[in-house]
Amino acid sequence: MKKKSNVAHHFTPFFLPWRARLSALRRQLPGSDSSQPILHQLEALFERWLPHHWLCPTEEGSCSRQRQWPLRLTFWTFLAQIFSPGSACRAAVRQAQAHARLEGRPVPADEDSAYCQARARLPLEFLHTGIERVGRALQQGVGEAQRWCGHVVKVLDATTLTALDTPANQKKFPQHPDQAPGCGLPLLRLVGLFCLASGALLGWNTGDYWESEMALATTLWDLLAAGEVLLADRYYGCYRVLALVRARGADAVCRLHASRRADLRRGQRLGQSDRLVTWTRPRNLPAGLSLEQWLLFPAMLTVRLVRVRVEEKGFRTRVVTLVTTLLDAEKYPPSALATLYRRRWQVELSFRQIKIALGMEHLAVRTPAMIQRALAMHLLAYQLMRALMQEAAQTWDVPLERISFKGTVDAARHFGEALLRARTKGQRTQLLAELLRVLAADAVPERPNRIEPRLLKRRPKRYGRLERPRQWYRREAQRGRHADTRKKSRA
16 A cells, blocks of 8 residues: 655745745635635625635735735725724724734734725725626526516616715715805715615716716616616606617616606507507707717607506505506516516615615715725625625525615624634634524514604704804804804704
8 A cells, every 4th residue: 555645745845945935926826815814804704705815915006015004904994894884994993903913913003094095095996896796696696586577677776975075075076056155065976776686786877966867877778688677766767768778678667757648548458557659759859968879769669558556555656657668468467567666665775775774875085086985895895795695595595685684784793703713614614604594584574565654753952053164153152152153053
């Protein structure tokens, strides 16, 4: 029997002086992640979607130097700050210091200035790649059973955000003109395209509040593939959107635009409150399109109008008129279209999860460049949470909609701390399995047609409204007129 050798086959005794340099290069290869120490608890949790080599230093640029805050440490610390809305940069630095002392690594300085500068050096393309990377993984996890009538459904909607009131932010994203100078906040508009089945963010675009939502959405039409269905609100139920969608081989289900009149006495009758009608290209040139582009649209477009009555109590709208390019009434009955449009509310919940649970509603950064980075980090955090929720739903065979987003954020934060302290691969595997079980077991109660009035029980503090710049109130307070200004502001 041949004796087994104790010498490793990859050992090279002839190049001992080069061993350290070759080892450093080996750690940067995609297949060498296990040799790199984990820097943060979130890295231990999300390394399946964002591996070590993805965060290696670049060959050139601001992330190529060996710094006190390298790319990996800055990224995971910034992400942990997103998962704890309202936490300051000082708290993020203290957390990184505690982990460094625990692992015996160099401890960052006490000041948070270096960390803030490192956040500003994060490449935007790098963050956008991470969002797309996790989004593709989410799309691959969508099965045939999650499709609607065999189609992939993508939901389009927009929302608004605010930012810190600084001169640079006000110049890039002006406040509302009805507000006095110094009393408003910079306004941003965000348009996003989501996957209805997985909740993944597939594409987005941002601009100031005065940019048209339709103009911002023009960059997202290329994300629609043939055979897919676009689901949107009544803002997109117009000729322009339906023609653009049909030109890509896709279909659309929207509520009829407010400017169009639904006359169900005309057209081909497909059923009760179900008609096929023909739209002609409008004469008025839409904003953002040239005459040559507008003439490329078809002169005639056949669409289907379906009127649905809402019988549930508590719903504000009683009659909804849908417009769609799905013309087969037998394959797509009105009841199926009504059920699909009702699921459009999922995109509102997705925006609420990003804005409220992750704190993206107000971006407390001082420059437009940091606004884009903070926005991208919030979107990436949302993608990672959706990936964790999808894995729990598939592992324990529970509906994805029943898994709590806020509960996932809290569980991920606490289980990440335990994963960081796990010393063996078996312990980490057990912790990950337990995390998925906890997420699947803590299901949101199923409460269809739940009615909750938008009223607050707690009374607000008796503070006046900020109707002038704060400097004016400070000057009045120094002159001994604080009580008078307070009464005026309340009036």
